[in-house]
Amino acid sequence: MPVIGDVARLAGVSKATASRALSGRGYVADDTRQRVVAAASKIGYIVSPDAASLVTGRTKNVGVVIPFVNRWFFGEVLEGIERALLAAGYDLTLYNVAETGPERARVFDFFLARKRVDAVIAVGVDLSGHEVDALEHREKPLVCLGGSGGAAARLAVDDRAVGTLATEHLLHLGHTRIAHLAGAGALDHPASVAGQRRAGYLEAMTTAGITPAPSDIVETEMSTPDGYRAALQLLGHPNHRPTALFAASDEVAFGAMRAADRLGIAVPLDLSIVGVDGHEYAEMFDLTTIEQYPGEQGRLAVDVVLRLLGEGEVADPLPDSGAPLPTRLVVRASTTRAPR
Amino acid sequence: MPVIGDVARLAGVSKATASRALSGRGYVADDTRQRVVAAASKIGYIVSPDAASLVTGRTKNVGVVIPFVNRWFFGEVLEGIERALLAAGYDLTLYNVAETGPERARVFDFFLARKRVDAVIAVGVDLSGHEVDALEHREKPLVCLGGSGGAAARLAVDDRAVGTLATEHLLHLGHTRIAHLAGAGALDHPASVAGQRRAGYLEAMTTAGITPAPSDIVETEMSTPDGYRAALQLLGHPNHRPTALFAASDEVAFGAMRAADRLGIAVPLDLSIVGVDGHEYAEMFDLTTIEQYPGEQGRLAVDVVLRLLGEGEVADPLPDSGAPLPTRLVVRASTTRAPR
DNA sequence: CTGAAAGCGCTTACAG
DNA sequence: CTGAAAGCGCTTACAG
Numbered sequence A, B: 001m002p003v004i005g006d007v008a009r010l011a012g013v014s015k016a017t018a019s020r021a022l023s024g025r026g027y028v029a030d031d032t033r034q035r036v037v038a039a040a041s042k043i044g045y046i047v048s049p050d051a052a053s054l055v056t057g058r059t060k061n062v063g064v065v066i067p068f069v070n071r072w073f074f075g076e077v078l079e080g081i082e083r084a085l086l087a088a089g090y091d092l093t094l095y096n097v098a099e100t101g102p103e104r105a106r107v108f109d110f111f112l113a114r115k116r117v118d119a120v121i122a123v124g125v126d127l128s129g130h131e132v133d134a135l136e137h138r139e140k141p142l143v144c145l146g147g148s149g150g151a152a153a154r155l156a157v158d159d160r161a162v163g164t165l166a167t168e169h170l171l172h173l174g175h176t177r178i179a180h181l182a183g184a185g186a187l188d189h190p191a192s193v194a195g196q197r198r199a200g201y202l203e204a205m206t207t208a209g210i211t212p213a214p215s216d217i218v219e220t221e222m223s224t225p226d227g228y229r230a231a232l233q234l235l236g237h238p239n240h241r242p243t244a245l246f247a248a249s250d251e252v253a254f255g256a257m258r259a260a261d262r263l264g265i266a267v268p269l270d271l272s273i274v275g276v277d278g279h280e281y282a283e284m285f286d287l288t289t290i291e292q293y294p295g296e297q298g299r300l301a302v303d304v305v306l307r308l309l310g311e312g313e314v315a316d317p318l319p320d321s322g323a324p325l326p327t328r329l330v331v332r333a334s335t336t337r338a339p340r
Numbered sequence C, D: 001c002t003g004a005a006a007g008c009g010c011t012t013a014c015a016g
Helices: A004-011 A015-023 A030-042 A049-056 A072-087 A102-111 A129-137 A159-172 A193-207 A224-236 A250-263 A294-308 B004-011 B015-023 B030-043 B049-056 B072-087 B102-111 B129-137 B159-172 B193-207 B224-236 B250-263 B294-308
Strands: A061-066 A091-096 A119-123 A142-145 A153-155 A178-183 A217-220 A244-247 A272-277 A288-291 A328-330 B061-066 B091-096 B119-123 B142-145 B153-155 B178-183 B217-220 B244-247 B272-277 B288-291 B328-330
Touching: A004 A015, A004 A030, A015 A030, A049 B049, A061 A072, A072 A091, A072 A119, A072 A294, A072 B091, A072 B102, A091 B072, A102 A129, A102 B072, A119 A294, A129 A142, A142 A294, A153 A294, A159 A178, A159 A193, A159 A244, A159 A272, A159 A288, A159 A328, A178 A193, A178 A224, A178 A250, A193 A217, A217 A224, A224 A244, A224 A250, A244 A250, A250 A272, B004 B015, B004 B030, B015 B030, B061 B072, B072 B091, B072 B119, B072 B294, B102 B129, B119 B294, B129 B142, B142 B294, B153 B294, B159 B178, B159 B193, B159 B244, B159 B272, B159 B288, B159 B328, B178 B193, B178 B224, B178 B250, B193 B217, B217 B224, B224 B244, B224 B250, B244 B250, B250 B272
Parallel strands: A061 A091, A061 A119, A119 A142, A142 A153, A178 A217, A178 A244, A244 A272, A272 A288, B061 B091, B061 B119, B119 B142, B142 B153, B178 B217, B178 B244, B244 B272, B272 B288
Antiparallel strands: A091 B091, A288 A328, B288 B328
16 A cells, blocks of 8 residues: 655655645646656555545545435435535545434534534434534534524525415315325424425415315325325325325325325326425326425535535635525326316 | 543543543553543543544445435445444445446545545445456455445345246246346346346246247336336337236336336236335335345445454354345235236 | 553645 | 655554
8 A cells, every 4th residue: 555655755756745746736846746646656546535634634525414315305415415525526424314312413423523524414404403513613514405403504495485386286276175295293393394395385275265174284204105104094084085185295295196096086186186396206107296406406515515615716605595496396197177 | 622632631641541541442440541531521522533544544434335325225225334334333435326437437446445444335336347456456345235246245135036036926827928127237237136137037937938029028227217118118019918027126116007007007907017126115006026125235234344344253254155135025916817 | 550652644834 | 846844633562
């Protein structure tokens, strides 16, 4: 395993010069640089990131905290982040933390508190004050993508507007009996994604002069199997069947479609369904949805992190700070006019 | 940011003793240790992994190379690996490499070649000789989960047997016209997962004295939308419709079910479908499948890595070396007796 | 059981 | 433009 001293010796320069030649920082005569580079590649020299980090204080490594990897939205975000980070020469250290628990505390208090990452990106996690403090205390830039909990740099779609738009789409089609398959925790955590979408739904309904029956809102984990179970419960009830359904995510919507199928409820004739996300299956299932663009969101989060870390001399670390991330209503065959 | 010198001073010992007390390596008097630990926690000391790595040569970090994160199987594996690594106090650095290309070369020749990871786990990647060499040359333990390309430590299901079993299940139900939705590259890369499953299918057919028509094997990316498209092509053809279909993965099978639905082909009455994986949606869709257990596989891969790294003094680094990972045929409503 | 010293592999002022 | 030296924060023989 060659070290920089080997390169220096072979090139006939000092370690300092070798370092400068290889890193591109500081003045080096052009032919010197070439000799050094040639020497390095000849013996297969690769800099030790640990040694470099120790002196520069930079690790070229970003921690990503994410509650799931196997949900479409999160997987796409993660892929987007990974690609962008790799392109910038950064490593990605993955912390797949669940809602809460000792494991999560360990990630924030131990893993992230060490000097191994330069910054952290939190995807869809509701951060506690303590967690944010732990990072700020270590002077680690923190970029949040969705989720909640105070952080300076936050990128998010307007989930409340998403909920309103989805609901208004259904209202506009003449539906009045509109149920909502909300994300788990929507009621208890109004600031969460699930909570915001629910609030948007409620707002649209209220504006339309409709008060949903309490049983018209059912909470579910945002997965297809859970959405399926929740929808069976909602749609299987003998009375009061809704004519339309706003699912908090496309994955929930797929489950609802399957439940409707199983119960012999025709979509969209008997039941219109709208989801959120723009999942890769949405087109195949003809699902009306509010698209968002998680891969792009991940890339954006990396942009912000890089700016915060001073890579690429850009003045404003948060170009569109405050502006919500783009979304788009895509109407497909799963929604139609309310039955007479 | 306190350093170990601060802890030592506060506890009234040398840095050496503080280091020993904190790491648990070497003799330290019990009360000394307690004083050191108290001092450390009082000032919120956390060891610098970079500095420690530099001297020990160990980073407590494992690189994971994986072609997708947003396919069910890979997502589950990744989650399993992450949990197991975290529990062992290791970090996970994620490299999401696509099939091939310059990006992939950069990961192997630069990122993984540095001293930042102690070992690498390759999930479902077909490694080239050059890639394996690059790692072995750096003396990095390499554990492969599925995929192909020579590596000492390999964990894998017997994909050929999986293909045979799935096909025999259909043969046993009286089907003779059995199509196969194979994974992309099955023909060109016989050693790949897709290739092995295809080979198993062919073997079972041949054993039954049946030669599938070339048009009965269609390759597709192993995703649901791609499976959908491939199945439309396969099932939409006016002649020769198969009565059964072996899909190379559950995700492909879901796409095929949707295609059948769209074409008015009843499953299982007109068409039996069997998949592979034990996807979380399989039960909901009543899909017959050959289950495997990716989360558990990920955990197992970590076990092997840890043994290879000498954590936990276990004699044999590969307990079940050679034995294929468990799988199980789960019969559901998507397969039935062949129509008369 | 504990401490002084060397050293892991780099980078960065500081001189020249 | 280049080099000698110091130092990043730790751990590990080596003495005692």
